[in-house]
Amino acid sequence: MKNISDLGERKAIQLIANILSKGEVAVGIGDDCAAFEFGDEYLLVSTDMISEKNHIPPVMKPWQIGWFIVAINLSDLAAKGGRPLGLVLSLGLPKKISVQFLKELIRGADDCSKFYGTSIVGGDTKESEDVTICGTILGRVKKNEFMSRRGAKPGDVVAVTGTLGKAGAGYYALKYGKQDKKLLKGLLEPIPRIKEGRMLAQEKFVTACMDISDGLSSSLYQLQTINNVGFTIEKEKIPISQMLLNCLLEKDLEIYEYALHFGGDYELLLTLPSDTVDQAITSVARANNCLTIIGKVTKEDKITLIEGKRKKILPDKGYEHFSRNKLC
């Protein structure tokens, strides 16, 4: 009998989606958030779970665990242009967990919520073998501001917010036992792009958007499947985090391994018409961040990476549960 490790995460999600009945939801499985109609708005909802053995390295402080679970939930909302309404948090905790650990975890979750103008409104506490935390974010967005994963058209350009490789630099520090707090922060204290998402959503010209929590290459392959398009990505245009550059110096191959394929950078990946690029850059600048054009949407059913004069097919090596690379 087949195990889910033979499927991998994306095929498991497809299998789940095929079984489930379709409800009266405006946007269902396959986007960063589900969306329900509420007058001229969408009510957005998304959920994310983390567990000790798979996502929480021993170096991660309880405050960071709390920050992390809220941040990764907010990131899904950011990718749809949503404003946060509130979160619920389910905690599965072993009996032996100290009260101090619980306090710090909740402080981290509260600090992240407050930072983004929202709050934790409820939850559940259960006993479990491993620390397991599940967050669910609720948000709202005007229907005409909602940024779907679906809508990328040939001729559009491809852009990312911020820089890539921050989480990779943190992972590098972790792997080689470097106690560099700044580097670790890139992995353990992600900054969801709520403001950037709101700015872009209000412009109403983004054709498709998702967060790149699974890595750039994996995210591009997901957009390709949904939109039935291809991409050409210019390697030299990919904005690499200074943190990662400092770590790896001349190791060009490794730099791009982290920047292209490593999950954990909670930036936004989007497509937009080429004549809106200047406005989009100005818009993201208002959120004190950069937007970088890294390629374009094509008709061809493939993702090409351009390195100078060479072209190659971008491998799909992003983070995937059940079967692939892991954080810890």
Next chain:
Amino acid sequence: MKNISDLGERKAIQLIANILSKGEVAVGIGDDCAAFEFGDEYLLVSTDMISEKNHIPPVMKPWQIGWFIVAINLSDLAAKGGRPLGLVLSLGLPKKISVQFLKELIRGADDCSKFYGTSIVGGDTKESEDVTICGTILGRVKKNEFMSRRGAKPGDVVAVTGTLGKAGAGYYALKYGKQDKKLLKGLLEPIPRIKEGRMLAQEKFVTACMDISDGLSSSLYQLQTINNVGFTIEKEKIPISQMLLNCLLEKDLEIYEYALHFGGDYELLLTLPSDTVDQAITSVARANNCLTIIGKVTKEDKITLIEGKRKKILPDKGYEHFSRNKLC
């Protein structure tokens, strides 16, 4: 340093609530659902997590696990009088789980959702050590139909829907290795009281309501604390499940141990003005269920159990995580 097992679940929740910042939520931590204002309605949200070692006995079939997680989430909504909008489901699954297990689990979750006119609209799949499932339910209710936990007044009567001890009978079967599917169903396939909740909510006279997933005694103690009242409960009026009666026959003590203190009966516990009792009974009958008056709300700060001519203080022995009795 203190561990959370020294606190118990309710004190842990209190500790969490004390740390968290207050958001713009209409109803926050401490009720069955949180509630956000949306025009003349409340958007309701609640979350529940279960994990293999603590809530999923080996005899439980994957279909039942799926049904269970959806049902217990719906029960929180039922207690507020809400109509379900949809659910998100996070699955933490070990690699070794079979594809067949996943399919059956999703079918169970989908069947329960469909039965209650709703659907699963999104989720997350993650690798974990133990099977861990977190559901979050969204629903809506008119503001003037919302049934809070807060509002019980001295002079009100106390009522429960359905019968108590169904889960206890299932636990009894489990404990003594009886392969009686009907008995196990009471524990493993709970029936949330969505219709009953809707019927009662529309009457607008319920003063306080919660589900009794933690057991009757524990639920009464929670209502006592919130409302600063007391209760007198007439033992002989408590509606005992025929299943439990059949199991235990003459063992009066054990029957009431299960019916009063054992968690897992997803019935509604409510208070209402005494002159609305007939209307409430008629109303719940429209949902093909019974409403039984089991006692009254008092001014005194205690919960008294009346057995014939004897009175005693009802012990608070309900299900509590981290420190108390467990299902498996």
